[in-house]
Amino acid sequence: MHDRAGRLFAMGLSSLALLAALPAAAQFTKSVIAAPADQPYRFRHSGLAIPAELDGMRRVAIEQIGGSELDVFANYQRGSEAVTIYVFRMASGAAPVWFDRARAILESRRDVYGTITPILPPTAFTPPGHSAASGLIAGWSVSRPPYRGTVLAIVPLGEWLVKVRYSSTTLDGAGIAARMPAVLAALTWPTDLAAPVAAKPVADCPTPLAFPTTAKVQRDPKMLSVAAFTGGLLAVGRARKDKPKPGVAAVPAKPVIWCRDPATGPAGGVYREDASADSYLLAFSDSGRAALVQPDPATGRIAKTNLPGWSVNLIDVGNVLVYPPFTALPRPRQVMDALRRPAMAHVPNWGNDTNRITINPNALGEKR
Structure with missing residues (x-):
């Protein structure tokens, strides 16, 4: 799922159909972002910089969905080992919302991961350079080869979100979770951000929404x-x-x-x-x-x-x-x-x- 196909699968066929109505600038077209493979790359808007090599994996591609580098992802690979760093604009919601969506989508991918066993529940943590526990992380061990485990972390950077996915064929969820702090520390984080807001994993609402039976689309x-x-x-x-x-x-x-x-x-x-x-x-x-x-x-x-x-x-x-x-x-x-x-x-x-x-x-x- 560390690829464009996985990203688009997460949107669901219904979402893709309706989002196809967006203007051309917002279409889900993929393009490669040119960058020297042996040099760090700084994302255009967020200020985050990523190295050419991360936890022993070489950076193999930097791509974007749409244009203007509003939804960018970089892939690192060594065999089937994979780390993907996504940076996208948070035009709605908040970090806990998008973390919860990523968690839910990952846990639904039985076709990719088989039996998914949580080993680290959604937990707030303090990312590198932050003064509050503004990030969220969770980890799973999985049963279907080639992977043994996967970990997800999200960090807000102003109006941007950084999402890091690490999947391993040799480490289970606990092993990856132990490596994640070093992976995040290897990235170069901007230092000119205002004090971050502490994150809290999303929980169920105390009462469900009450929907009236009279809701109709206005026609006049x-x-x-x-x-x-x-x-x-x-x-x-x-x-x-x-x-x-x-x-x-x-x-x-x-x-x-x-x-x-x-x-x-x-x-x-x-x-x-x-x-x-x-x-x-x-x-x-x-x-x-x-x-x-x-x-x-x-x-x-x-x-x-x-x-x-x-x-x-x-x-x-x-x-x-x-x-x-x-x-x-x-x-x-x-x-x-x-x-x-x-x-x-x-x-x-x-x-x-x-x-x-x-x-x-x-x-x-x-x-x-």
């Missing part, structure tokens, strides 16, 4: 026309607010605690910020792509009701797609169905065009 063309623009403005505002200063991590005034909701859908996991009862993040894959569902008072005002609508935004590492709102909190399956329809608006959330809102008139007022 006039309302959709206004909602497309206001939704685009909210996406622009969110991109401005979430964009940290270069080299400085954005630290919230109050740390957010994410929990995992038992709600199910055809793809992804459902996560709630501070156990919110009226919003959630439907997280696809393990690489920062998700659908954000939350109340939108503006749609209620447009519809001349006292009740808010519920906006649905598909957040990619470089783009946001705005979809028609719902009349009430939709179930994850309803969100997935909505994402297969045309988006009302597209807003870049990376680069110099984050003020640009592109409206899709074909998505306004179509019959559903």
Whole structure:
């Protein structure tokens, strides 16, 4: 799973189908990043530098999914021994969310690993150069050859996440876990980050979300026309607010605690910020792509009701797609169905065009 095929498998076929609607810049095309094989490589945005050799393994490739180096991974190999370092933009959620998705996807790969036995539960740790336990790590022993064990670690770097996967044919999970501190220490971490936030593994929410039976997609063309623009403005505002200063991590005034909701859908996991009862993040894959569902008072005002609508935004590492709102909190399956329809608006959330809102008139007022 230390390859592009494994990365795309993690997204699920449903996720790939809906994400295929993203603008060309966000498509899941793979390209090689040219770098001297015998020299360290510094990732373009995060400031992390990786060596040419890591724990006795040579770096064999640096590649990216999409463009602008927003989702990059480097592979180290020695025979079937493998370390993969992923660096991707955290445009939604938080480190515990994406760690939990990576854990869940890994534990589902019985076809690759056979019987998976946890030997290190999700645990917070202090990464090199950090002053708090901002990283998360977990390890497993596996039964299916050629691997004997695999370990996963995630470290936040401002708006970026560094994910390290180490799989071994000679070491079980405990043996790899013992090696992981040295592997992480061999990387060159940026030193100009603000104080990191301590991480906490995601747990189940204390109570499940209550979904009404009345949630329907808004259909009124006039309302959709206004909602497309206001939704685009909210996406622009969110991109401005979430964009940290270069080299400085954005630290919230109050740390957010994410929990995992038992709600199910055809793809992804459902996560709630501070156990919110009226919003959630439907997280696809393990690489920062998700659908954000939350109340939108503006749609209620447009519809001349006292009740808010519920906006649905598909957040990619470089783009946001705005979809028609719902009349009430939709179930994850309803969100997935909505994402297969045309988006009302597209807003870049990376680069110099984050003020640009592109409206899709074909998505306004179509019959559903």
